Amino acid sequence: MKDSLKRNSRYSQEEATRLSRKNFLKAAGLGSAALALGFYFPAGAHIVNILAGETAADNEVPLVSLNAWIHIDTNGQVTLFDHRAEMGQGSYHSVPQIIAEELEVDLKDIQVSFAPGNRNEYGGQITGGSSTIRGSYKKLLKLSATARMMLVQAAANQWKVDVSTCYAASGHVIHKPSGKKLHYGQLVVAASKLQPPKEVPLKPVSEYKLIRKASRRIDTPLKTNGSAVFGLDKRIPDMLFATVERNPRMRGTVRSFDDSDTMKVKGVTKVFKVRMKVFNTWREGVAVVADSTWAAMQGKKALKVEWDDSNFEHISTPEIYRRQKELLSGQEGLIFQTQGNPSEVITAASTDAKLDVLYETPYQSHYAMEPVNCIAHWKGDTVEIWGPIQAPEMVQDAIAQEFSIPWQNVKVNMTFLGGGFGRKAFMDYPFEAAAISKELGKPVQVVWTREDDATQGPYRPGISYRCEGVVKAGKIEAMKVRLCGQNIGHFSSNDRSKPNGSASEGFLKPYTQSIPHLSIADVTFELPIPVLWWRSVYASTNGFAYESFIDELAVAAGTDPLEFRRQHLPDERVHKLIDKLEAVSGWKSRGTNKGYGVAITECFNSTVGQVVKVSRIPEGGIKIDKVWAVIDCGWYVNPDIIHAQVEGSVAMGLGAAALHEVTFTDGLVDQKNFYDYNMPRIADMPPVEVHIIDNAEDAGGVGEPGLPPFAPALANAVYDLSGKRIRRLPFSLASV
Structure with a gap:
């Protein structure tokens, strides 16, 4: 299968991503190997200094995080984080394009990674309502300009020159009179000891070098050479696979099921009933767990389920519009x-x-090219999620509420999305994956077939x-x-x-x-038909x-x-x-x-x-x-x-x-x-x-x-x- 064939080619990218996030957590104060300055807390609407006196481990490049969106290691490598989902609409390119403009770095020289779900550092991360740029651009411009000014000030201090004689370009600070220059990696440690300026001037539109200019998208090569990690491509160690047979009328319950033929399918390990929250109602189904997606799908086909479809209306389309017309007339x-x-x-x-x-x-129907899928790993009183997710905080809140744990115990990692259109801003499929993983005590990827996606809504x-x-x-x-x-x-x-x-x-x-x-x-x-944003x-x-x-x-x-x-x-x-x-x-x-x-x-x-x-x-x-x-x-x-x-x-x-x-x-x-x-x-x-x-x-x-x-x-x-x-x-x- 496609996901199996791609697995080996993806490990290098995923290892790099994990390393970046590992350093990110350390910079956030959860570890001790990095320096950090200027973390942004949207609730406080200001920039604060976070100083860490420890040095990096011998096998790691020291990292300085100028804010939650900008990381620079001491070799000068710049990593910019996209805090929203990338489902084809371009945030993976446009968010870094905004940051790079005021930071004065070249897009060809940066790395881009998805930010983890964290409302305290990134504010709202729901990718919906066409809100990524309109809701973030002013903040991102200011944060980037602030980081640049601190790097320029650090260079001026090192050269003992007036800061007005220095400027930033292409990831370097340059002294105009002498031509001397330092790359950002040589300045971040010193910059971390400076107080961020309260006011920063932003470029006028007439001086933009990147913004309002057409440029080749950063994610296009990844998507054409097969290295982009979508939800279906993601793998974690010891992961199992699951599919769920759900009631075709959506609100029905499981009366009974016969898994005798399902358990004969090679690779199937467990079958059990599962419930999934859909708004304020529950959707029941039977989960089939196996050691591969194929085995889980074949086991699902062999499953026999008797449904209880009482207590809700079985509507047909002509009746829907007849009723609407009647209501509008009266x-x-x-x-x-x-x-x-x-x-x-x-x-x-x-x-x-x-x-x-x-x-x-x-x-x-939303009919995104990538059907719904999600990985969950329940560990004690925490659960970690990976997948094509449009709304990390909504997933965190939904799981936290139903499983009675703090939202901070729900870690959400975004992958590329093969389309979303609002469907992947919903919480049902991560909730279901979390419930199945909790039952198993192991990580599991729950995969919906196209037919599941088409017939279950919303x-x-x-x-x-x-x-x-x-x-x-x-x-x-x-x-x-x-x-x-x-x-x-x-x-x-x-x-x-x-x-x-x-x-x-x-x-x-x-x-x-x-x-x-x-x-x-x-x-x-x-x-009773579930409806959702489209x-x-x-x-x-x-x-x-x-x-x-x-x-x-x-x-x-x-x-x-x-x-x-x-x-x-x-x-x-x-x-x-x-x-x-x-x-x-x-x-x-x-x-x-x-x-x-x-x-x-x-x-x-x-x-x-x-x-x-x-x-x-x-x-x-x-x-x-x-x-x-x-x-x-x-x-x-x-x-x-x-x-x-x-x-x-x-x-x-x-x-x-x-x-x-x-x-x-x-x-x-x-x-x-x-x-x-x-x-x-x-x-x-x-x-x-x-x-x-x-x-x-x-x-x-x-x-x-x-x-x-x-x-x-x-x-x-x-x-x-x-x-x-x-x-x-x-x-x-x-x-x-």
């Missing part, structure tokens, strides 16, 4: 946002002056939207939206009195300044409803759809984005009914506008000719990564809009693997042209905001070409 819902009197205005308007339409969006919720509106004198007079779908927050809380906190996600805030009568409400809808969360479904409806209102007003948005979005930044989108797409010269659609959405502090061009094909149906995307994400790091993330978002948005969905029959998931959950192929992908707005605003997200506008822009393009309004996803391009 309930006002919980008000999330309101201004003016939209209900009164809509009721008083004549029939030909108002719209009342329903949009439906499907359940979706999923993006399927949501219906009832949108009502009135246009008067070419403007939106009133707009009323009610959404009906599962609320992720309800799975972890018993409070049903509050509306979905993401009910307006994706809807641009400036709309509220131009629409005098507006309301957004959430109609409560409960099912790339761009509720914006991925809200965006389709909101921006499709804006387009319908534009048509009702007899106004160009892009100009209609400009009139209703009184915001300078949005107008600049619209101007750019209009220019690059050739919107004004497109002609009429030529298959152009537009949508603009906002999430995680970034705004993205997209124009989609479609055309008829001779054999019937529609093809996507091109997508133009303009993103305003404020301060940014690497334009190549932004382009890649927007392009990837379009690919994922295309799949959700026109190719795949999760459906249920009698409580069972219908789609088991890629053969019936069709993903976009290369031939399906249109050219995508990405443009970035330059400005001095605070950083917004990049990994997710490119997804929400695609589906409505595509649907609006289909309408422009064919006159057919798409109100339910997914739809078939071949049959339009």
Whole structure:
């Protein structure tokens, strides 16, 4: 198997990583072989000195850690730590790129390693909400500049010169008048005895050498030569392997099981019942433990389980949407946002002056290329975790709470993730691995098959939207939206009195300044199906409803759809984005009914506008000719990564809009693997042209905001070409 073949080639990298972390722990005061200065404690929002007087062991290079992100050994080797998960979105490169800019080191000369889960040193480490850069960049710039200034001061002190005559470049401090220079490794010990400056000037954008410049990603060679360690590749000594047969209806319990045939499979060592926490409910299954992944999988196939599926509803997809439609026709819902009197205005308007339409969006699976997996090693009252994990602190808290141990006793080590999209920010699979390891008293890797991943969820919720509106004198007079779908927050809380906190996600805030009568409400809808964050969360479904409806209102007003948005979005930044989108797409010269659609959405502090061009094909149906995307994400790091993330978002948005969905029959998931959950192929992908707005605003997200506008822009393009309004996803391009 692939993981077995790669094992030997990975040991050198893993040994290097372990050595770095070993030195890191010593620098943190848990050992005695290193000097350390300037550890950063987010809770205190300041830099403090930690001095250690001991020297390194004879067989180790003395290490100085300037802060939790920067390690420099006395040979001058710089190691930068990425405190977030790397699942393809680029943090493994962009976080070091930020640090290297102010530290004045070359990316080609550094090493990068994943930071362990430690909220006291790194603050929040949840990789979600497109938060890695926007939540950390100011802190990282300041920490890096502080470290550089201390190294420069140490050199000036050694040369007995004024610090203003010295500068840093390429991992060295240089004395301008004489040309003398010292590498950072020669200065870190002296720097450790200095008091960090309270204020540090940061470079202006105009002086950036690395930031805002395209550069080859550090992780690309690792992923192409096979040396990158993903969760499935990770190995630790004496590790066992496990698979779990879980109830296909997700909430059922184990009535009984017969493992007689399973125990005959060579390599299988133990079979037992296991429970896994899924939000505030439990999922039962039967674990099969073996000395290899293959043996565990074969043992699972031979297992016979009788399930108890009583006490919860076995729902089917048509019934889900029938109920949602019925609720939307009879309930006002919980008000999330309101201004003016939209209900009164809509009721008083004549029939030909108002719209009342329903949009439906499907359940979706995350379908990351690397199925869910996790290693756990329970030792006494501590447990150590390794794997593709998006949210270390959430894993620590979940395990600590259920097993009654301090969160500090749960050590979480991140590997590369083969995709995540929100699924690997959940706590169920590390929790299950910990429970199995505790039962065995040994380390174990729990591997989910593709079918496990596809049929167990959690999923993006399927949501219906009832949108009502009135246009008067070419403007939106009133707009009323009610959404009906599962609320992720309800799975972890018993409070049903509050509306979905993401009910307006994706809807641009400036709309509220131009629409005098507006309301957004959430109609409560409960099912036993577990739902979870999916790339761009509720914006991925809200965006389709909101921006499709804006387009319908534009048509009702007899106004160009892009100009209609400009009139209703009184915001300078949005107008600049619209101007750019209009220019690059050739919107004004497109002609009429030529298959152009537009949508603009906002999430995680970034705004993205997209124009989609479609055309008829001779054999019937529609093809996507091109997508133009303009993103305003404020301060940014690497334009190549932004382009890649927007392009990837379009690919994922295309799949959700026109190719795949999760459906249920009698409580069972219908789609088991890629053969019936069709993903976009290369031939399906249109050219995508990405443009970035330059400005001095605070950083917004990049990994997710490119997804929400695609589906409505595509649907609006289909309408422009064919006159057919798409109100339910997914739809078939071949049959339009």
